[in-house]
Amino acid sequence: MTDPTSAVPGTPLRVAVLGAGGRMGTAACRAVQEAPDLELVARIGRGDDLDALLDARAQVTVDLTVPAVTAQNVHWLVEHGIHAVVGTTGWTEQALAAVRTQVEAADGVGVLIAPNFAIGAVLAMRFAEIAARYYDSAEIIEMHHENKLDAPSGTARHTAAAIARGRAAAGLGPVPDATEQDPDGARGAVVEGIHVHAVRQRGLVAHEVVQFGGVGEQFVLRHDSFDRISFMPGVLLGVRRVAAHPGLTVGLDGYMDLG
Secondary structure, eight states: OOOTTOOOTTSOEEEEEETTTSHHHHHHHHHHHHOTTEEEEEEEOTTOOTHHHHHTTOSEEEEOSOHHHHHHHHHHHHHTTOEEEEOOOOOOHHHHHHHHHHHHTSSSOEEEEOSOOOHHHHHHHHHHHHHGGGOSEEEEEEEEOTTOOOSSOHHHHHHHHHHHHHHHHTTOOSOOOOOOOOTTOTTOEEETTEEEEEEEOTTOOEEEEEEEEETTEEEEEEEEEOSGGGGHHHHHHHHHHGGGSOEEEESGGGGSOOO
């Protein structure tokens, strides 16, 4: 059987898109088509057979589907030796562990699961980890369109984890908060010890504000994606580099030199 991920030097990388009928999928298909070093070989929509990826000899598949099916898709891709670049959020630690176990036994297959493909969002997460060392308080407000299925967003969870790492490295304890009564959940979710507030509103795309508070000052990081085209440079970066990173990588920062 021919390895579907094998490439001939100098030829375009063969790329497929799952969830090609959605807004993100449509933008990804267009971005791949416009890239001279990539070739779009398959558009897979809801109900389409994944075996079409084998017929198309896809080397890398971009998964932009929904949380209900994305894990099943990734397991299928790894089983068939196809690199996966995943933008679907809603992954649990158990689901990530299952993929990690499977891909470690695969021969050189790479899987990237990216909470956010926007370069600015990735930088904001890294900057948040650095800033977290120096401020007593930190909270996250994430804002997305009304059709987003999960909350808090994967980006907010990833950011909260980054802040928690920064605070731990600095030896900081719990974020100060004297709230004793919150029957309506006004203080939001708590992720890795960090309060996260989710907004779902028509007209938004993807936005995050990270607020840090210290004595006499506030420091704010903000990233806004006004159009899904903002995610495409990160998608293409992932497509081009996933084969060079066997195993599971969570976060596009794993492919970037951010220290």
